[in-house]
Amino acid sequence: MGGPSKSEPMTRPAELALGGEKPYPASGTTAPNYMKPRNELWGQIKNLSWTNNLLRNTKGWRDCLIEITLDGANLVYREKKSCFALVVLTPKNEKDLDAVVKLSQLEDFEVFKRSYGVNDSLDVLVPPHRRQLVLDLADSLQLNYTVKAENYKLIPDRQPRRRVFNGFNVFGYNSYSGIQDFIQGLAKKHSHLVTVEPAGTSYQGRVLNLVKISKSPQGNNPAIFVDAGIHAREWVAPAMALYLTHRLVLGADKAEELNGVDWYIMPLVNPDGYEFSRSSPANRLWRKTRSRSGLLNCYGVDGNRNYGFKWGASGTSSDPCNAETYAGPRPFSEPETAAVKNVMEKYSRRIKLYVSLHAYGQYLVYPWGYTGEFLPQGWERLDRLARKVSSAVVRAGGEPFKATSAGRWYAAAGGSDDYAFGAVGIPYSYTMELTRNYEFNFPERLLASVLPRYYEGFKAFAAQIKKEFGAKRYGKGVDVLGAGDDNNFNDTKQVI
Numbered sequence: 001m002g003g004p005s006k007s008e009p010m011t012r013p014a015e016l017a018l019g020g021e022k023p024y025p026a027s028g029t030t031a032p033n034y035m036k037p038r039n040e041l042w043g044q045i046k047n048l049s050w051t052n053n054l055l056r057n058t059k060g061w062r063d064c065l066i067e068i069t070l071d072g073a074n075l076v077y078r079e080k081k082s083c084f085a086l087v088v089l090t091p092k093n094e095k096d097l098d099a100v101v102k103l104s105q106l107e108d109f110e111v112f113k114r115s116y117g118v119n120d121s122l123d124v125l126v127p128p129h130r131r132q133l134v135l136d137l138a139d140s141l142q143l144n145y146t147v148k149a150e151n152y153k154l155i156p157d158r159q160p161r162r163r164v165f166n167g168f169n170v171f172g173y174n175s176y177s178g179i180q181d182f183i184q185g186l187a188k189k190h191s192h193l194v195t196v197e198p199a200g201t202s203y204q205g206r207v208l209n210l211v212k213i214s215k216s217p218q219g220n221n222p223a224i225f226v227d228a229g230i231h232a233r234e235w236v237a238p239a240m241a242l243y244l245t246h247r248l249v250l251g252a253d254k255a256e257e258l259n260g261v262d263w264y265i266m267p268l269v270n271p272d273g274y275e276f277s278r279s280s281p282a283n284r285l286w287r288k289t290r291s292r293s294g295l296l297n298c299y300g301v302d303g304n305r306n307y308g309f310k311w312g313a314s315g316t317s318s319d320p321c322n323a324e325t326y327a328g329p330r331p332f333s334e335p336e337t338a339a340v341k342n343v344m345e346k347y348s349r350r351i352k353l354y355v356s357l358h359a360y361g362q363y364l365v366y367p368w369g370y371t372g373e374f375l376p377q378g379w380e381r382l383d384r385l386a387r388k389v390s391s392a393v394v395r396a397g398g399e400p401f402k403a404t405s406a407g408r409w410y411a412a413a414g415g416s417d418d419y420a421f422g423a424v425g426i427p428y429s430y431t432m433e434l435t436r437n438y439e440f441n442f443p444e445r446l447l448a449s450v451l452p453r454y455y456e457g458f459k460a461f462a463a464q465i466k467k468e469f470g471a472k473r474y475g476k477g478v479d480v481l482g483a484g485d486d487n488n489f490n491d492t493k494q495v496i
């Protein structure tokens with residue numbers, strides 16, 4: 001096999017952090033040993049009895065139970081969300097890391113945050129009937145864990161329970177209609193710079209708007225496409241997309257990041273899910289879209305498993321009633337993902353960078369997401385730019401991003417970043433997981449300090465795109481990209 005031998009360094013936190021040694025195998029080679037599952041461990045986990053743990057449970061478990069039904073041979077538990085616990089497992093070495101990866105694949109747990117390396121926690125939301133099992137497994141595997149909240153509150157006290165918007169707060173969590181007003185207002189006031197293009201309609205009929213910001217709308221600049229909010233509960237993501245929009249427009253006179261680069265921003269890809277997550281504390285952690293699945297009374301598809309590149313190949317569920325990672329009945333079954341796809345394809349000749357904003361974990365990850373077995377051709381430049389962006393955020397006083405390939409530890413197919421890169425041929429493609437603490441409840445009061453720091457990262461993105469794809473390529477039709485470059489597949493794909 002082509003990867004490093006066992007005597008070479010294993011993953012270390014330093015390698016995942018900035019400036020560390022590159023831990024990756026060369027393009028197209030197989031994964032090194034440490035990336036392979038350890039079958040003995042899997043066996044160990046599976047051999048632990050599940051049923052013995054079912055009834056030996058959390059105190060008060062019965063109070064948490066709404067109903068138990070039988071689905072084939074399986075018992076299906078419905079329990080009060082307020083009884084779920086957030087368990088944080090922190091791998092201290094390679095063996096632990098394997099264990100947490102395996103644990104995260106067991107059914108009935110909801111992964112809040114993946115672990116991408118040693119000392120990087122796996123956060124799982126655990127229903128009452130599984131809690132004892134998780135803790136037993138953690139004990140038997142000698143994993144370091146904490147039960148972060150015994151009864152995880154869906155809405156912590158520090159976050160306002162109810163937001164009424166008669167306007168728009170650029171450092172706030174705004175309603176769909178507040179967001180619409182804001183972007184329409186910008187387009188009206190700065191019509192030379194901003195255009196709003198309807199890019200589709202959500203399942204429930206909300207308009208999905210694409211905001212285009214360009215100093216030369218008739219020009220031929222390379223473009224950056226940023227989307228946010230495919231996962232409903234990740235409120236900080238649309239907040240960032242809107243802050244980005246705000247800064248680009250208000251700073252347009254001086255902003256280098258707008259000279260020779262166009263920006264396409266879709267600030268809220270899943271407005272149905274977003275509004276649902278805002279509708280009550282019990283719905284705060286909704287992740288998926290709100291489409292209804294056939295005859296079943298189950299709602300929603302994980303939009304970031306619904307893209308048509310290696311769809312369903314890994315890390316997804318085919319059960320529409322499965323809470324979080326249902327990939328949908330077919331690729332692009334959701335009007336929201338189809339809208340993003342259409343934007344990518346419509347402007348594919350010019351889009352050179354795609355960034356999908358998510359939360360949380362403070363990661364900047366790049367393809368492939370569907371596999372950790374190998375990396376795409378040209379992954380080094382994806383990695384290099386991720387580190388540049390992270391450095392820019394750090395210089396502004398922010399926290400570094402962990403830069404890594406998305407599927408390295410947890411393969412999950414059908415993501416938008418893989419589609420942009422692998423199917424559309426956008427040369428730079430990332431998923432950016434904003435913020436590290438507070439899980440999905442990043443406090444509104446802290447937005448004013450973090451969003452401007454992230455903005456510095458977007459400046460670094462723009463500088464690279466301009467440098468690499470700027471006027472020299474588009475100015476007089478002279479194509480200088482390509483010589484020795486490995487990502488010139490933009491030239492061969494179909495433009496829709």
Ligand SMILES: [Zn+2]
Nearest residue numbers: 231234358359
């Ligand atoms: Zn997400």
